[in-house]
Amino acid sequence: MLTIGQLAAYAGVTVRAVRHYHQIGLLPEPERDASGYRRYGAKAVVSLIKIRTLANAGVPLSQIGQMLDADASTFAEAVQRIDGDLRDEIERLEISRKQIAQLAAGDSLALQPEVVSYLDRLREIGVSERLVEGERDGWILVSARWPDQICEIMPAKFAQLDDPEFVRLYRVLSEMSESDADDDPRLDEVADLMAAGLAEHAYASGEVAHDGLPFDLLDALALEYDPRAQRLLDRIRERGWASWTRAERLTEPPG
Amino acid sequence: MLTIGQLAAYAGVTVRAVRHYHQIGLLPEPERDASGYRRYGAKAVVSLIKIRTLANAGVPLSQIGQMLDADASTFAEAVQRIDGDLRDEIERLEISRKQIAQLAAGDSLALQPEVVSYLDRLREIGVSERLVEGERDGWILVSARWPDQICEIMPAKFAQLDDPEFVRLYRVLSEMSESDADDDPRLDEVADLMAAGLAEHAYASGEVAHDGLPFDLLDALALEYDPRAQRLLDRIRERGWASWTRAERLTEPPG
DNA sequence: GCTTGACCCTGACGCTGCGTCAACCCTCCA
DNA sequence: TGGAGGGTTGACGCAGCGTCAGGGTCAAGC
Numbered sequence: 072m073l074t075i076g077q078l079a080a081y082a083g084v085t086v087r088a089v090r091h092y093h094q095i096g097l098l099p100e101p102e103r104d105a106s107g108y109r110r111y112g113a114k115a116v117v118s119l120i121k122i123r124t125l126a127n128a129g130v131p132l133s134q135i136g137q138m139l140d141a142d143a144s145t146f147a148e149a150v151q152r153i154d155g156d157l158r159d160e161i162e163r164l165e166i167s168r169k170q171i172a173q174l175a176a177g178d179s180l181a182l183q184p185e186v187v188s189y190l191d192r193l194r195e196i197g198v199s200e201r202l203v204e205g206e207r208d209g210w211i212l213v214s215a216r217w218p219d220q221i222c223e224i225m226p227a228k229f230a231q232l233d234d235p236e237f238v239r240l241y242r243v244l245s246e247m248s249e250s251d252a253d254d255d256p257r258l259d260e261v262a263d264l265m266a267a268g269l270a271e272h273a274y275a276s277g278e279v280a281h282d283g284l285p286f287d288l289l290d291a292l293a294l295e296y297d298p299r300a301q302r303l304l305d306r307i308r309e310r311g312w313a314s315w316t317r318a319e320r321l322t323e324p325p326g
Numbered sequence: 327m328l329t330i331g332q333l334a335a336y337a338g339v340t341v342r343a344v345r346h347y348h349q350i351g352l353l354p355e356p357e358r359d360a361s362g363y364r365r366y367g368a369k370a371v372v373s374l375i376k377i378r379t380l381a382n383a384g385v386p387l388s389q390i391g392q393m394l395d396a397d398a399s400t401f402a403e404a405v406q407r408i409d410g411d412l413r414d415e416i417e418r419l420e421i422s423r424k425q426i427a428q429l430a431a432g433d434s435l436a437l438q439p440e441v442v443s444y445l446d447r448l449r450e451i452g453v454s455e456r457l458v459e460g461e462r463d464g465w466i467l468v469s470a471r472w473p474d475q476i477c478e479i480m481p482a483k484f485a486q487l488d489d490p491e492f493v494r495l496y497r498v499l500s501e502m503s504e505s506d507a508d509d510d511p512r513l514d515e516v517a518d519l520m521a522a523g524l525a526e527h528a529y530a531s532g533e534v535a536h537d538g539l540p541f542d543l544l545d546a547l548a549l550e551y552d553p554r555a556q557r558l559l560d561r562i563r564e565r566g567w568a569s570w571t572r573a574e575r576l577t578e579p580p581g
Numbered sequence: 582g583c584t585t586g587a588c589c590c591t592g593a594c595g596c597t598g599c600g601t602c603a604a605c606c607c608t609c610c611a
Numbered sequence: 612t613g614g615a616g617g618g619t620t621g622a623c624g625c626a627g628c629g630t631c632a633g634g635g636t637c638a639a640g641c
Contacts, residue, residue, distance in 0.1 A: 076617065081543075082470065086618090091599055106607055108618055113547035117463040120470045124436040128429060129422030132598070146429075154426050161419045167384030168412045174383060174405055181379040208372045215337065215375045285336075292368035331588065341589090346628055361636055363589055387627070 072110040082119040089119065097122060097136050129157050183218070185225045186210045192229070196238050199245040205296045209289050209316075216285060227272070240264040248297055255299075262306035269312050289316040327365040337374040344374065352377060352391055384412050438473070440480045441465045447484070451493050454500040460551045464544050464571075482527070495519040503552055510554075517561035524567050544571040 079086045092098035098118055101111050118139075125135045130153050138149050173179055179187050190210075193203050214221050231237040240261060247255045293300045293315075307315055311322040334341045347353035353373055356366050373394075380390045385408050393404050428434055434442050445465075448458050469476050486492040495516060502510050548555045548570075562570055566577040 074618075085599080087599060087601085090620095095598095106618080108607080112550050113467065113543045114463070114550050116470075116543060117466050117547070120436055120466055124425075125429070126598090127422065128425035129419065130426070150426055150429055154423060157419055157423045157426065161416055161423070164384065164412055164416045164419070167382065168409060168416070170379075170383035171385070171405055171409050171412065174380070174401075181375055208369070211372050211375055212368065215371075288336075288368045288371060292372070295367050295369050329589075340628080342628060342630085345591095350627095361589080363636080381627090 072104075072112065073116070075109050075111070078111045078115060078119060081116050082123055084119065084123055092119070092122060092132075095132060097132060129153060181211050182207070182214060183221050185221060186214065189225060189228055192232055193241065196232065196241065197245065198241045199249055202241070202245050202248050205248075205293065208296075209292055212285055212288055212292065231268070234268075236264055237268060240268065247299075253299065254302065258302055258306055262303060262310060265303075265307055265315050266310040266312060269307075269315070286314055286317045290314050327359075327367065328371070330364050330366070333366045333370060333374060336371050337378055339374065339378055347374070347377060347387070350387060352387060384408060436466050437462070437469060438476050440476060441469065444480060444483055447487050448496065451487065451496065452500065453496045454504055457496070457500050457503050460503075460548065463551075464547055467543055467547065486523070489523075491519055492523060495523065502554075508554065509557065513557055513561055517558060517565060520558075520562055520570050521565040521567060524562075524570070541569055541572045545569050 073081070075086050075089055079089050089098065093100050098115065101109050101115060104110050121139060122132075122135055125138060126132060130138065130149075134149065134153070138146055141149065182190075186207075190203055190207055193206060194200070198206075210221075213224075243257050243261055243264075247257060247261070290304065294304075304314060308321060311320055313319040313321050328336070330341050330344055334344050344353065348355050353370065356364050356370060359365050376394060377387075377390055380393060381387060385393060385404075389404060389408070393401055396404065437445075441462075445458055445462055448461060449455070453461075465476075468479075498512050498516055498519075502512060502516070545559065549559075559569065563576060566575055568574040568576050
């Protein structure tokens, strides 16, 4: 007769594992000797080895019991099912690996490569790191909800980079965000540039751009990054636009 | 301001998950409104999306916090580590799949194919299902501890199948195990056949066969399957052998 | 003003397969 | 006889939430 330690050693498992199998009813509790020790026979060793064989093959403990006393076809069925589960799990992990491989650079976190290179272009034209981070978070919001629209939106954004007025807009915004001044004299210039950009964009896209995008959230994000953005938002609204993120008119343009 | 439900919906996670991230300190607790509801701003949405991006990539929650405020090289390092973990996990599952693929037939549970075909051969020569099951469990014990020796042992076992005396031995054993008789007249014949087989085997292998094999366990297994085996064991010992499973002499043969 | 349904809150257990104490008992060997 | 190295039960811990239970709140319709 074997003690639990000998049994476990024979099957190559821990004592704790054996006791666990008892607890969940997978391995029957054996007789006890006078001092309360469990005493095992050879059949227990065989049972334990069978259990471990299935467990090593990825069968959940909860199903091993049924499988051990199933007929051949039921067994084969269960094997099929478990193999399918394993396949799914492997697939999930493969996807994870692909995803993590895309996380090489910091910016690419949750962003498509087009957006990453757009952000790099912003840096090249002299936009401050702070403003770029704000842009990045905005794009994270957009691409989280409308990942498919990103590739439709980006070409227009890249085109803007060739527009000297757009470049100037971003540079001035950069400087303003770096300064500590509460009320910057360049606010009106920036608002004019923005309004012009919005008008152009509205013309280009026929004012039907991207319904359902999280504009409120984008505005809120900007305000959280810099509360002074409220002043700019007010100026934009004075010029008849709903927000800088939205080519949508509140009022018709004069004339 | 967003409620927890809106936040969760935006990031595509459950409310429970968000609360969990609060609990483990991954996402900071936001302000509460007058009625105690959590109120979130846009930055929380961004944070949550970043968290989910890493989590979906297989990063453990416990490491996401550090990764989010790590510099590029630390981040890349962590990515490497996690990718390695994922690879290991996938490999483990692949092995599981291979193992489970080998469990197609019932007998092959924990047994190499050689053994399975040996058992099939036993069936072919008319050995009862009961005895085959006993053999099978014996081989499970042997191959659990000495899987590498199986391929050394099996050829000799297959050779025995061509020996008419061996075949007769197994057939008689079969019949005896099926009967209910407590004391079978054929015991002596069987013991003689066994002793002869053991002598042959001892000669063939030079009496040095397979030290450390679980002979006691094999004997015990047989006795558990059929306590009447004890009588047979006694007869074998009378003939000078330690056990039927062991080509080892207790006493020198007469003459 | 009252109900209804959809949210929100905290607290707690459940799942998987054991690892790892804690606190105590039993056996064997020097 | 004492200490090492077994054994016993009981309990918490792990990851990442799901899922109650037992409340309070909000907006809307009657």
